[in-house]
Amino acid sequence: MAMVLAASGMIGTALAATDSDSPEQTATSDRGIYQVTIRPRNDTVPVGELHEWVIRPQTAAGAGFVPTELVFMAGMPGHGHGTTSEPRVTEYLTDGSFLVEGVKFNMTGLWNIIVSVTGPAGPDRVVFELTVRNRPVDVPNAPTDWSEDELRALASLWLGSLGPVPNDPSNRLSGDPRAASLGQALFFDRRLSKGNDISCATCHDPKLLFTDGRPRSFGSRETARHSPGLLGVAYSKWQYWDGRRDSLWAQAVTPIETPGEMDSARVDVVRYVLTGDGYREPFGELSESLSTADMLDAKRFPEGAGPYASDEGRAAWSRMAAADQERINRAYSDIGKMLAAYVETLRVSPGRFDQFSEAMLGGQSDRATDILSKDEIAGLRLFIDADRTPCLRCHNGPLFTSHEFHNVGTGMAADESVDFGRWVGLRAALLDEFNCRGRFSDASEKQCDELGYATDTDTELGAFKVPGLRNVAETAPYMHDGRFTGLHDVLQHYRNPPNTDEMPSEILPFELNDQEAAQIVAFLSTLTGVASGADQ
Numbered sequence: 001m002a003m004v005l006a007a008s009g010m011i012g013t014a015l016a017a018t019d020s021d022s023p024e025q026t027a028t029s030d031r032g033i034y035q036v037t038i039r040p041r042n043d044t045v046p047v048g049e050l051h052e053w054v055i056r057p058q059t060a061a062g063a064g065f066v067p068t069e070l071v072f073m074a075g076m077p078g079h080g081h082g083t084t085s086e087p088r089v090t091e092y093l094t095d096g097s098f099l100v101e102g103v104k105f106n107m108t109g110l111w112n113i114i115v116s117v118t119g120p121a122g123p124d125r126v127v128f129e130l131t132v133r134n135r136p137v138d139v140p141n142a143p144t145d146w147s148e149d150e151l152r153a154l155a156s157l158w159l160g161s162l163g164p165v166p167n168d169p170s171n172r173l174s175g176d177p178r179a180a181s182l183g184q185a186l187f188f189d190r191r192l193s194k195g196n197d198i199s200c201a202t203c204h205d206p207k208l209l210f211t212d213g214r215p216r217s218f219g220s221r222e223t224a225r226h227s228p229g230l231l232g233v234a235y236s237k238w239q240y241w242d243g244r245r246d247s248l249w250a251q252a253v254t255p256i257e258t259p260g261e262m263d264s265a266r267v268d269v270v271r272y273v274l275t276g277d278g279y280r281e282p283f284g285e286l287s288e289s290l291s292t293a294d295m296l297d298a299k300r301f302p303e304g305a306g307p308y309a310s311d312e313g314r315a316a317w318s319r320m321a322a323a324d325q326e327r328i329n330r331a332y333s334d335i336g337k338m339l340a341a342y343v344e345t346l347r348v349s350p351g352r353f354d355q356f357s358e359a360m361l362g363g364q365s366d367r368a369t370d371i372l373s374k375d376e377i378a379g380l381r382l383f384i385d386a387d388r389t390p391c392l393r394c395h396n397g398p399l400f401t402s403h404e405f406h407n408v409g410t411g412m413a414a415d416e417s418v419d420f421g422r423w424v425g426l427r428a429a430l431l432d433e434f435n436c437r438g439r440f441s442d443a444s445e446k447q448c449d450e451l452g453y454a455t456d457t458d459t460e461l462g463a464f465k466v467p468g469l470r471n472v473a474e475t476a477p478y479m480h481d482g483r484f485t486g487l488h489d490v491l492q493h494y495r496n497p498p499n500t501d502e503m504p505s506e507i508l509p510f511e512l513n514d515q516e517a518a519q520i521v522a523f524l525s526t527l528t529g530v531a532s533g534a535d536q
Contacts, residue, residue, distance in 0.1 A: 411462025
């Protein structure tokens, strides 16, 4: 059985099916013993968003029953990808149906939905085909040499289709301009570091599009990974290359006390903010966690104390009263929430690609061809041609990223050391005291579904977060460890990906000649915009 649904690449947007007001499908199981009906609960399929489906199992004669086992699975037969979440059957509905929560499709294309049922006649399964397509577009005077799918892809990648920055329910200060102003000051303040010589901007320099231009970032010493840019990062539900933090604020507090980065102690950071002339009053207006008078009590709050500080500092932290540790943690999380409120304001700006797309979608194809060169247009068409290149599988949506994790054969370094990537990162996120479900989060349990349904399998070994391609031509080097100095090197890697027994890759080589590879690189240069906040 097959159905075709139109879906948006925009975060938070869902569109109805194009071929039916109710895209419900019924099929007979492999052994002919059951009939199974499935449909998306709201008749919509958002790309990159968790959503719900409904399953109704029946006997071959059409009688409803309660199965002893009911499993919903999905994958892409042409790509080898499964869903980037772990769906679960969570509820029995009154009409004999069952609710499936935590479903996420991270790209357009052909998907197989597999429903496994164990009922009165034993186990069986049904396989449905689901084609998820980009939003339909109405282009006046559409150019005859561009297909409908190509125009749909243009619309999905155009920056004008990007929705507003999503509010973070775990951060009560998300979207608060007062918090953003204070967070901006903290972002550039070197006194948050132990040596008073490192700030957040050290590794995320506005003049370098909020990167640092290094293969591997350097705090108090060189780190193991490359600093990703921050423009548009508020649209991502996971932070760091391995996704070890599930919010911007949980990420923001991590490097401040990480050895080898800013090296501070948690108590010292809170004391500095609460007693500093520039921070004391505005911080107090936004956080009631501690008073300045409290922080001046060195016996209760010893200098250098923190859970990740020196041996002496960790011992001092362990001797603190649990209630005082709680107060410090709450104030520290509020510092992170203010930093996050600032980072949320860092937006990507349109490039020549967006000018081209706007002209094309507005029926001005003649003007569009004056915006991009022939090679840039050829590279764009290769980029969106799913039969020729795999680019759109991961680099989709207006930010050119699915925000998910994939193993592209970079888990093993040249010295044969291994970085396990997402496999370790997810476990770290689940254990993080500042995660969405932790006591310092402002979210409800239901608002933390991304954490609850995150994929936790061995397929995440060596997988890293898909970087957005906005400004990519200006933000070398590339990959999580900065191993490639130029985009031509990256294209060569994808044309001939490594695949070893120790760290197998999920990508397959694809055929491009040197001219076509150069055309894709030329297209990527059209994604460069003017950085928000670059005048800092």
